[in-house]
Amino acid sequence: MPEISPDIILRHNITMDEYEEIKRILGRAPNITELGIFSVMWSEHCSYKNSKKLLKTLPRDGERMLVKAGDENAGVVDIGDGLVVVFKIESHNHPSAIEPFQGAATGVGGILRDIFTMGARPVLNMNSLRFGNPEEAATRRLVSGVVAGIAHYGNCIGVPTIGGEVYFDESYEGNPLVNAFSLGLARREEIVKAKAEGTGNPVFYLGAATGRDGMGGASFASKDLSAESEKERPAVQVGDPFLEKLLLEAVLELLRTDCVVGIQDMGAAGLTCSTCETASRGNVGIEIDVAKVPQRETGMAPYEIMLSESQERMLVILKKGREAEAKRIFEKWDLHAEEIGFVTAGTMMVVKENGKIVAEIPARKLADEAPLYSREAREPEYLKKTRAFDRKSLGSAGDLNAVLLKLLDSPTIASKEWIYEQYDHMVRTSTTVLPGSDASVIRVKGTKKSIAVSVDCNSTYCYLDPYEGAKAAVAEAARNVACSGATPLSVTNCLNFGNPLNPEIFWQLKKCIEGLRDACLAFDTPISGGNVSLYNQNPKGAIDPTPTIGMVGLIEGGYPVTSHFKKAGDVILLIGQTREELGGSEFLKTIFNVKSGIPPRLDLGEAKKLVDVLVELCAADLLRSAHDCSEGGLAVALAESCFTKRGAEIGASVELTKGALSEEALLFGETHSRVVVSVAPENVKKALEVIESYGFPCETIGKVGGDRLVVTPFLDAPVEVLKHTWRNALKRRMAADV
């Protein structure tokens, strides 16, 4: 065994202070296996040591919340009639940067295991992807690889990938974000916990054999990416969705029996994490023998077996005496299972190799008592400059029709058809709103309910004002699900930031969490769980702060509303009021290549009221379509409302008065809490009454019909031309490599 030198400690990302703490816990110096175990469990990825104090300030309670965020693998929210949804979003950024296909694929595999180990059947996947400039070949390689990886895994396992968001910005150059969301359905009583109990109960290892892939992935994900990172390719795991499909079916079948005490997947930090966390949650000890762990390579050291992140593996604690019953299910699904240990009295995690102890650590110290840090926070310097930005310094944007076309050609705004057509988004025959609307919706078969989901974050706003940006992310997600008619229920978040040891980055994190807290309180959508991904840096600097929000909403009955205009003659209303807000807009980025200014302010009271208005309008069946104004503002929202399925496109004639506003702010500004809806003529009066009853501003701005988008006196273009630009913007760029 190698001697523990300061160099070895450092290479494990353990500080000397932390090393001293480890010695104090053990009452002796750790051996290399123990050091490895501490290093992964005390990494940011597993311990949240830099973010936990902030995360604790987020609202986590609510009458529908059945599990407290952070206590289990995923959040559980009651949707009534004895049903619950289990959902979570998680990052796989670093692996995807190094090996996009497998990195993204195993990200999907990991989040799915989090859902089905809780006893819920995954019914939908979503994702939030962020890349650098797609004009660069290196970016396109990442886009192609990540999308193909997600498709490979999700399509094979048979869970529809029903939508998401894709965002392009230079800050993600070389450090793409891959945030995978999954949601499962279960009956309330079917939910199981990830804890060990009952001295003597056997611990089973289920699924793929352990190899050297993904060695120390959790600690790898807790460092800055650098040119050296390429060498860490062995830290990226390789996924097998077919095996996971078998695991999924076997686990759900097993959980319908009552043989199981507790179950946890082996994700980050593999065998180490699953053993010490289940023991810690159950307040018991656990003992395993690594020699009994199925291995796909020879000569693996205990260190390697404990730290491997080979995919598609689970730890199952069974009731003693029920092993045969469980084994029948494993055999039915052709799965390899081995008894590798048992639950013990006490609180120690004991790892043996052929009966000889190789590691012995108090489980709780690993799982729940990692050192926590409050880092220094300082307002970033760059904000002085961006806040002082003056639109007048840039000159004219030129012809407005040309501006609209340029915006529709911006990869962030453009159609994501090239991406979502590679995902099976219809398997399970439940997807009632396909990708391309504000929210994606699935029906819950056998009930009248539907689940609407949206993932959102405008990271430019977060860069320019982290507090406002995080609020805006929650508000946009809530507005999106409400546009389909759903009441927002709960949020899962994925906090993607740079290196927290940089005080300016830590300030961004702190401010974003404050924004999340205030917004989640305002919408009454508690946080059900999520994940933190720090150290998202490339040699040029940190990514823009990106607190990705996954919002889950519930439609109690009736058909969901989509974002496209449906019928000529329908009346178009603009709900909400436009202000002079161009800061941080896609307009500034696309036309002037400027990421600056003060992003739009969000009034949370107003935003919540809008959600209530939308839900009531949809419930009363008064809307034919609803589409929120986000990137590109009102003009883009109107154009997108015209882009329904091929052959059914329809135009609109709208008249706007700008009053004191600039033309640019009116058409392309991104003021929050605005929605474009279309209403059948006979329902206009009723719809206006509902909106008025909330005291919400609303204007009748035009009519659906024709084959042009006419916005008098500013814009006039054939829908066909607009749609062609929008639809081919990404396709055209991605085709550059073929």
Added chain:
Amino acid sequence: MKFGVVVFPGSNCDQDCFDVAKNVMGQDVEFAWHKDGGDVSKYDCIILPGGFSYGDYLRTGAIARFSPVMEGVRKHAEKGKLVIGICNGFQILLEAGLLPGAMLRNESLKFVCRHVSLRVENTDSPFTKKYKKGQVLSIPVAHGEGNYFAEPEVLKKLNSNGQVLLRYIDNPNGSCEDIAGICNEKRNVFGLMPHPERASEAALGSTDGRAMFESIMETAR
């Protein structure tokens, strides 16, 4: 009538087919587990559903053809009873030699999931009798290997026998002669890439697939 939906490890449209047969069409339906091989004679129509049987390792459908249940399916087909293979099911029927031709990767080399337009080419079959010849259908596809290939003499035979039941109007995968679905000479085995079970309810945006199930029900009655 009674449908039997075969479940291979990796099948993932099995439940969808089951749901349509039972809840939309109101028929009797059971799952047939791949290891249970042998006797599938109790079913009037066997559905080989979509998915990734055995992970589709080696080639789509290449391992499934050796599955114990396929022996029963083969006998079922020989007896002239109905077999429909959807997507992966079609791929398996090709590999098993129950239908002629082979499947290549999509021309784009990418998985494609979207609604496509199909034309009903022939209504003289137990699977398409409730359609009108030339009727245009909107039914989704979702596959990475749906690029149908056959030798010219096979294509000639398929055409002259009226075995091509469905063709794409907007070919999504490069299939030769826009072929989307074919039956065998005896017309009791049908394979198609589009998913009729995903187009049988208004809530899913199209009901154009329903008549396929109705055709089967009328035949089996």
